[in-house]
Amino acid sequence: MAGAANTRGPVTAQAVAATTRVRVLLPLPLGAAYDYRVPSGMAVAPGCFVVVPLGGREVAGVVWDGAADPALQDARLRDIRGVLDAPPMTETLRRFVDWVAAYTLSPPGAVLRMAMSTPSALEARAPQAGWRSTAARPEGPRITPPRARVLALLADGAPRAGGEIAREAGVAPAVLRGMADAGLLEPALLPRPAHFTRPDAAHPGPVLGAEQDNAAAALRLAAGRRAFGVTLLTGVTGSGKTEVYFEAIAATLAQGRQALVLLPEIALSTQWLDRFAARFGAAPALWHSELTSRTRRETWRAVAEGEAPVLVGARSALFLPFPDLGLIVVDEEHETAFKQEEGVVYHARDMAVVRARLCSAACVLASATPSLESSVNAQTGRYAALHLPARHGGAALPSVSLVDMRATPPERGRFISPPLVQAVTDTLARGEQAMLFLNRRGYAPMTLCRSCGHRLRCPNCTAWLVEHRAARRLQCHHCGHVEGIPEACPECGTPHSTVPIGPGVERVLEEASAIWPDARRLVMASDTIPGPAAAAAAAKSIQDRAVDLVIGTQIVAKGWHFPHLTLVGVVDADLGLAGGDLRAAERTFQLLHQVAGRAGREERPGRVLLQSFAPEHPVMQALVADDLEAFMAAEADARRPGHWPPFGRLAALIVSAEEERAADRIARDLGLAAPGGDGVEVLGPAPAPLAILRGRHRRRLLLKTRRDIAVQPLLEAWLAKVSVPGNVRVQVDVDPVGFL
Structure with missing residues (x-):
């Protein structure tokens, strides 16, 4: 500094x-x-x-x-x-x-x-110097043709950069220096360039349907009040929620205030940005981890000085210095990507509501599959609610059916069932596009020795190493540890005895290549789509019909619009239901519903096949029936009696240390000092599901209270009773969404 x-x-x-x-x-x-x-x-x-x-x-x-x-x-x-x-x-x-x-x-x-x-x-922006013509032209200097061209260019009196003058007038820089020596030009500071074009609120947008127009009118009114309020905007996939909340952005711009849009994966949102530019005639400012340091600097200053009327960003954009924030939109509000798990642990959706209240701003939470927390807030009147029940333009919702993997299993060594193989074959034969979805990166989630049964595990975490066959490596997806695929079992020494267990998207690609060798295939996973440029290229190739079969992980579920994609096959629909997580069923329903929404978004009908070993599970039945309300009601009924969120409060303490005994000792002391009383319960201490992460042993305690009990005073008093040494870390997670 x-x-x-x-x-x-x-x-x-x-x-x-x-x-x-x-x-x-x-x-x-x-x-x-x-x-x-x-x-x-x-x-x-x-x-x-x-x-x-x-x-x-x-x-x-x-x-x-x-x-x-x-x-x-x-x-x-x-x-x-x-x-x-x-x-x-x-x-x-x-x-x-x-x-x-x-x-x-x-x-x-x-x-x-x-x-x-x-x-x-x-830091202060360094002023840039240029040239302008002198107010009173001196007598004597000869006006050559090059000098005449420079003077004509500067006749309006506005200063210009030397390089720009030389280029447009077709002269050498030495000509400008000579004119300055002769008194024909004088140095002048250039006006600071605008880094962002102001979006035009009056720019014509798409024609909205009657239901969209009614919802848009309500959001325009909410944004125009200059008062705090939260609206939950729901609707089936493809119903036009984005175009509707664009109208709230337009109303905010018309007032001269700023708008912030939070997206769960801003680096992968190329189609969203194209739609914004089409609606407002200009691109918004962006804020995400892929930006260069210079762009971050210019964007931060532009936001602080009111020169960035609309900013679209990841969760960290919530802390940018908006001087007059009038609207916050949280798109895909149910996404767990809005929860920051490291450092300051917070949920950007919930903090967006708080910042909107402090700024007297409107807040819009948008999702096709809203979180149970937001749904309950809307039902109890804390939030206003708007719903779009039909797809825009008359497109029909896809039909969803189940493939019982117990009745029609895949061939031995394969993972795609005969009904799904036939459905993809028929789709490709019609010249349409298909998608195979599996929310698991790599080739196989586990590798073991078929001789002694040894499983290859990360040395730093309680996690199996994932094989990435294309890169010929084993990788931990928690700490990033990488090692080569061994030639022999590291436990028993048997050569060439390790085998992959289970499928990842690379293995699905291998199987698809054998079944449909002539299909043009594209894998969309975080390994293959590392940033905005790759995402834009992938989306363009699909839209241009240069791809027949898309194979992807969860990044394919987030808002893509592929007009010719009519079939979605979910390879393992049961994957997210394991583990006993409080929100496992809710998350699985949300993810699969979003993935299913990629099919049949225009005139051709869509079809979704879910491969499941538990087709009778309530999640699978709700997806087939397309009954979000019934599913959420059942989830609420299951959580209400035990005061689980959103009908109670949770806070987690995660104790970690490099020495296991140190972690156990502090976790034990916290357990002995745990608060109690009516409506207060502490679970644990217990080893975390990931008992070792990045070389640190981890123990968890969970505080559960009734909804009317504030957890922060309880936590402060609890932590004050235990002296924590410097080699032990205690992380507090208020309102946890994950339990690893």
Whole structure:
């Protein structure tokens, strides 16, 4: 930050020049703000980005709300070194940081770090210099044809960059220097270029159907109130939910406010971005992990200065410095990708509702298969509800049927059943596209020795190594450990004895290649679609009908529109039901419903085949009947008596340590100190399903309470009773969605 600070800082109407000491929150895992002295002549106010000394270094932080500690001796204070040339952090964002920290029991500085994720954006933008013609042309200099072309180009008086002038006037840079020496040109600062074209709210969009138009009108009204409110927008796949909430974005733009759209996989959302550009005549600003550091810097500044009216991003975009946020849309609100599991553990959907409330903004939660939490909030009136019951343009919903794998099993050594083989064959013969779905990467999820039964396991995690045959490696999908496929069993030494067990998408591809050798195949998985460019290329090849058979994992379920794809076959529909997870049935239904929605999205009817060894399972029956309401009602009935979410509260403590005994000791102490009382129950300690992760032994405890009991005070009092040594980590997860 050296050189970026103004040691005195501008005095503004909001500045508190008389203040001699202030609190400064630093983007470090610290529990509170530190007090600093304001030097004479410097003016700061809450929200100012400042540079302060910390130990032997300088750190950027934010002047925080609240009074400094008057009991702290002045001699112990250190001076603020300077004020950074960046728009101050708004009061609503500061309140949001404090709220998230209190709710998740995280250090406020750790939450602030997410709001200051691009430190270079706090530095002043270097002005760019160019040339313009002098106001009064001097007499004497000869006006050659090249000079005449330059003067004609600059006749409007606006400054231009030297390279642009030379290129458009067809002259050498030396001509410009000579004209400056002759007094014909003078240096001038260039206006800062706009990095984002403003989307046009009045740009003509697609014609909406009657049901879409009614829903759009309700969202326009909600966005126009300039008041907080949450709307759950549901509808079958292909019903036009995106076009409907675009109208809320248009209403927000018409008010001059900003809009934020959260997507679970922004790097894979090329079709969504195309639809946005078609509706508004310009692309939105983007925020995701694939951006370059320069783009992140420019985007952060544009958001802070109000130059990015619409931003589309992953969950971290929730902490960007919007000065006037009027709308937050959470698309596919049910997706677990919105839950951050590392560092500050939070759910972006829930925090989006909080930020909208603090900003007096409208919030729209959109999904074809909403979470039970959001559904219950809509049923109880906490959220408004809008539903689109039919596909746009008259397209019919696909028919869903089950393949009982007990009655019609695949051939020995294969995983695609005869009915699904026939359905794909018939689809390809009609010149239509088909999809095979399996939510498992790689070639096989497990490798064992057929001689001694040894299973190849990750050395750092309680997890089997997944074979990736194309890359000739075994990989752990939890910690990233990679090793080669052994020539002999590492346990018994028998050569060439390891065999793959179970299918991954690579194995399905191998089987499909043998059954349909002439079909043009494409695998869509995170291994083969690593980012936006690959996703765009894959989508284009499918839309252009350069692909006959798509084989994919869960990334194919997220909002793709492939007009000629009429068959979806799910290779293992039972996969997500194992493990005893609280939300296993709900997640499986959501994922398979979304995958099924890829079929028959235009005039040709779609068909979905689910291969299952448990066709009588309620999830399978609900999918066949296309009865989301009945399924969700049954889920609610199952959870309500035990006060499971959303009818109760959960919070998890995950104890981890490199030494197993240390993890066991702290987990035992936490178990002995566990809170109790009416409506409060603690489960555990117990080894986590992933008992070892990245070399650390893990134990879990689960606090369960009635809905009317706040878990944060219980957790704080509980943790205060146990002294945790430095070699042990205790992570708090309020409202967990996963239990690994």
